[in-house]
Amino acid sequence: MKFSSTLLSCVQLGRRKPLRVLFCLLLVCSLVAIISIGARERYRLVRDALYLLRPAWDKPNSAKHLARPWIQLTNYNHPNMTPSERCASFGWGVRPHDANFRVIDATLFTVELDMLEIRLEELWPYIDVFLIVEANITFTGLPKPLIFQEIQYRFAWAESKIIYRQHCRLPTSRGRVTICTTRLGQ
Numbered sequence: 603m604k605f606s607s608t609l610l611s612c613v614q615l616g617r618r619k620p621l622r623v624l625f626c627l628l629l630v631c632s633l634v635a636i637i638s639i640g641a642r643e644r645y646r647l648v649r650d651a652l653y654l655l656r657p658a659w660d661k662p663n664s665a666k667h668l669a670r671p672w673i674q675l676t677n678y679n680h681p682n683m684t685p686s687e688r689c690a691s692f693g694w695g696v697r698p699h700d701a702n703f704r705v706i707d708a709t710l711f712t713v714e715l716d717m718l719e720i721r722l723e724e725l726w727p728y729i730d731v732f733l734i735v736e737a738n739i740t741f742t743g744l745p746k747p748l749i750f751q752e753i754q755y756r757f758a759w760a761e762s763k764i765i766y767r768q769h770c771r772l773p774t775s776r777g778r779v780t781i782c783t784t785r786l787g788q
Contacts, residue, residue, distance in 0.1 A: 704730040711736045711750055722760050730763065737769040 639647070679688065686696045697703075707729045711718060722732060736750050748768060757764060 706731045706733055708733040708735065712740070712746065713749065715753060715756065719757070722757065722764075726760070726763075732760065732764050733767065734764060735767045735769055 636644075683691075689696050705728060707721075707725055709718065709721065709732065711734050718734070725732075734750065736748055738746055738748055740746050748770075750766060751768075754766075
């Protein structure tokens, strides 16, 4: 009832004040905008508004975070520092050498050849094994060609550290899903 009375008062513009007219126009425009925005856009609008307001309600000493305040670690990095000195500056010790310890980088591969090449080149000295997994469908379930085998020659220089896995989810005629895994490399 209040909404219809507001609209009726907006129609009677003769003796109303300009501020009330402006309020009525803003109300009508906002209602039209809210009605015309789809459900997906309304969701994005609410999500973005909450994200912008997050610093107001998400603080380290709020009711949700009673454990402890955020801790900022100062980085004592200097080119002449040894790893043991750098670890000691944080109160840590150097990890003892273990022959079985390996660092593995796992990557889901789709079509980003240049990104994969940059990743391999940048992480090469730090990573022991690069695990590359490729599937014949996208995350949305659409079919996708397996292209890494076709362009494997491009990564021949990194073949010693690459383990390639092919993950195929092929629907059968009865609706079941067959899974085939292929391993190339080590």
